Amino acid sequence: MDIKQEDRGTATVVSIVGSLDAMTSPQLTEFLNGQLAEGRANLIGDLAALEYTSSAGLRALLNATKEARQRGGDVRLAAVQPNVKKVFELSGFTSILKFYSDVPTAVASYKG
C-alpha cells in the first residue's frame, strides 16, 4: 500500500493506493493520525486506486472519522471502486461515512 497526501484549499486529499489489509491498515491509521495532529481535519480519502480492503481497513477509516469529527472535520471518501464499495455497503458504513463520486466533488463539499 502507498499513501500520498496533497492539500487542496481547506481540505487534504489522502490517496490510498493498493490494498488495505490487517497488515497495512495500521500504516493508514498512523498516517491519518499524523494529519489530524498537524491540524488537517478536513480529510478526503481518494480511493480511486484502492483495489482491496478488509474489515481492518474499515476499522482504520472509522476510527479516523471519529477523530476528525471530534475536531470539527471529517473523513470523506471519493471515487470508491465497486468491489471496495460493496464491502462498505455490506458493513453498513454507507450510512455513517460520506461518499463522493470523485475528488473535486469531495473537495467542494468542504467549501461554504
Added chain:
Amino acid sequence: MDKKIKLPRARLQDLERLHDFIDAACREAGADESTAYALALAMEEACSNIIIHGYAGAPPGPIALTFHASGGQITLTIADDARPFSPDNVPPPDLTTGLEERQIGGLGWHLIRHMVDQTRHEFKPNGRGNILTLVKKFNR
C-alpha cells in the same frame, strides 16, 4: 485443480503470502475478479481472526489453506491448531448504530458469510484446532 500452502507459524505479516496464494489460485482456476476479491476477503477475515484471537496468548501456530476448483465451484479449507472456535457463537454485528457507537467486532464473520455461498466449520478430531470450509460458485 488443487493447490495448497501451509505456514508453520502464521503471523500477520504472512497475510501477503496468503493473498498471493489466493490470487494465483483464482487466476489458475479462471475465476472472475469479484470471485477472487470475495475469496481473498473471506480468507483474510478468517486467517487474521486465527492469528489475532485463535493463537492469542500462545506462540504463532500453523495455518494451512487448501484450494480446490472444479465445475465452476471453489472450495477453500482453512485449517489451524488454534483453540476450538465456533463461528455460530459470533453474534451478528449491529450495522445501524451511529458513528460513535459503531463496533467493528463481529464484522469479519458477517463479511465471510456474505462473500461465499456456504461455510462449514468443524473441530479437528483430536480437539486441537479447527477446519473451516468455504464454498463459492464462480463465473469464468
